Amino acid sequence: MKACFIGLGYIGLPTSIIAAKGGFNVVGVDINPKIVEKTNQGELHIIENGLEELLKEAIQSKKLRASTQVEESDAYFIVVPTPFKGDHQPDISFVESATRSVIPFLKKGDLYVIESTSPVGTTEKMYELILRERPDLENEIYVAYCPERVLPGNIIYELVHNDRVIGGINEVSTQKAIEFYKQFVKGELHPTNSKTAEMCKLTENSSRDVQIAFANELSIICDKAGINVRELIKLANKHPRVNILNPGAGVGGHCIAVDPYFITADYPNEAKIIATAREINNYKSLWCYEKVLNEILQFEIKNQRKAKVAVMGLAFKPNIDDLRESPSGLIASLLVQKGASAELLIVEPNIQEHSSFKLSNYQEAYEQADIIVFLTAHDEFKSLKPSEDKIVLDFCGVLA
Numbered sequence: 212m213k214a215c216f217i218g219l220g221y222i223g224l225p226t227s228i229i230a231a232k233g234g235f236n237v238v239g240v241d242i243n244p245k246i247v248e249k250t251n252q253g254e255l256h257i258i259e260n261g262l263e264e265l266l267k268e269a270i271q272s273k274k275l276r277a278s279t280q281v282e283e284s285d286a287y288f289i290v291v292p293t294p295f296k297g298d299h300q301p302d303i304s305f306v307e308s309a310t311r312s313v314i315p316f317l318k319k320g321d322l323y324v325i326e327s328t329s330p331v332g333t334t335e336k337m338y339e340l341i342l343r344e345r346p347d348l349e350n351e352i353y354v355a356y357c358p359e360r361v362l363p364g365n366i367i368y369e370l371v372h373n374d375r376v377i378g379g380i381n382e383v384s385t386q387k388a389i390e391f392y393k394q395f396v397k398g399e400l401h402p403t404n405s406k407t408a409e410m411c412k413l414t415e416n417s418s419r420d421v422q423i424a425f426a427n428e429l430s431i432i433c434d435k436a437g438i439n440v441r442e443l444i445k446l447a448n449k450h451p452r453v454n455i456l457n458p459g460a461g462v463g464g465h466c467i468a469v470d471p472y473f474i475t476a477d478y479p480n481e482a483k484i485i486a487t488a489r490e491i492n493n494y495k496s497l498w499c500y501e502k503v504l505n506e507i508l509q510f511e512i513k514n515q516r517k518a519k520v521a522v523m524g525l526a527f528k529p530n531i532d533d534l535r536e537s538p539s540g541l542i543a544s545l546l547v548q549k550g551a552s553a554e555l556l557i558v559e560p561n562i563q564e565h566s567s568f569k570l571s572n573y574q575e576a577y578e579q580a581d582i583i584v585f586l587t588a589h590d591e592f593k594s595l596k597p598s599e600d601k602i603v604l605d606f607c608g609v610l611a
């Protein structure tokens with residue numbers, strides 16, 4: 212069986228590799244020729260431990276090949292980005308154009324699956340799009356939605372072992388998609404319909420967003436009340452049925468900070484908690500920024516000189532190099548643009564260089580700075596020796 216994956220990014224590339232390892236003949240398609248070239252040379256264009264060896268094996272065994280062009284296959288998987296537009300409306304144009312690129316190759320009996328995180332109803336919409344161009348395929352192809360829930364950094368394990376939810380536009384489509392995934396997934400495959408599967412993915416990330424918003428709101432209340440929020444949460448979690456998450460500098464990444472908008476955009480009158488959680492988590496970053504500004508101001512009035520500030524971490528969560536939608540990156544940008552007169556030393560140990568900031572070594576920045584602002588709880592920061600003569604603003608629990 213030949214499978215064609217459209218989109219060779221963080222999700223599409225590892226899935227192509229694992230599917231090839233599972234015995235399928237796979238062609239991975241990307242519009243970016245550099246990604247295609249690198250992949251065919253057995254080189255990863257993303258960072259993921261252990262994956263390059265598997266890629267090399269898949270390329271050498273000729274089970275996987277990358278191309279800029281879709282090829283006739285038996286199954287097609289859409290794994291392209293689904294960002295939101297400026298007004299937080301979902302942008303499914305990538306899914307549409309990837310689907311259009313597949314349509315000329317579709318034939319009776321083929322499987323078409325969307326893996327991209329998508330607003331409810333997208334799979335049915337794409338089936339309608341296919342039928343508009345190819346009415347001959349009505350009831351002749353299998354169409355399903357199968358979201359991905361892997362954790363970058365642990366993708367190889369989770370792609371194989373996580374349970375998956377698979378929802379077809381009808382039962383036979385669900386079964387066909389399950390037959391495909393069961394060749395390489397050891398986790399349970401849960402059948403449902405396409406709308407439930409789409410909503411399931413959005414629900415998972417909205418649930419995380421709401422829970423983090425609760426912790427972030429608590430952190431702001433506790434700051435005003437003079438209570439250590441991390442101690443409070445630890446104590447509250449001693450209750451056998453309470454499990455509060457930890458607060459941070461906001462919420463980032465391209466999933467939790469994005470997917471809830473796919474619900475609020477379509478159900479603005481109903482999605483009250485989900486919308487408020489988004490607002491709280493966005494506000495938390497601005498609140499952190501204000502706190503830093505305030506500290507700079509007080510330092511400079513007291514000492515009658517410019518403050519040196521170490522801005523520690525740009526990634527959206529600990530120990531990764533991913534800066535997408537990062538609240539730490541936003542706070543750093545605000546400080547650079549409107550950071551009063553302070554001298555800023557910006558630190559991100561997981562990347563070599565940044566397009567807008569000059570990066571400093573984390574140990575040197577820590578030693579030189581008057582004010583330390585922890586934005587991302589990278590492991591490196593936890594080994595820094597506490598220093599009494601520094602002002603520390605720990606927004607992410609490095610010292611906890």
Ligand SMILES: NC(=O)c1ccc[n+]([C@@H]2O[C@H](COP(=O)([O-])OP(=O)(O)OC[C@H]3O[C@@H](n4cnc5c(N)ncnc54)[C@H](O)[C@@H]3O)[C@@H](O)[C@H]2O)c1
Pocket residue numbers: 217218219220221222223240241242243246290291292293305308309312326327328329359360361362363465466
């Ligand atoms: N990265 C994650 O951790 C994660 C987890 C779960 C779900 N998702 C979802 O999976 C989808 C893909 O995410 P990602 O992180 O892999 O994105 P990505 O940006 O890393 O990769 C997407 C790739 O698709 C390519 N592309 C865009 N349009 C194309 C087209 N028409 N034809 C061929 N290639 C095209 C791009 O060049 C890019 O290489 C998104 O909907 C995302 O929300 C991602």
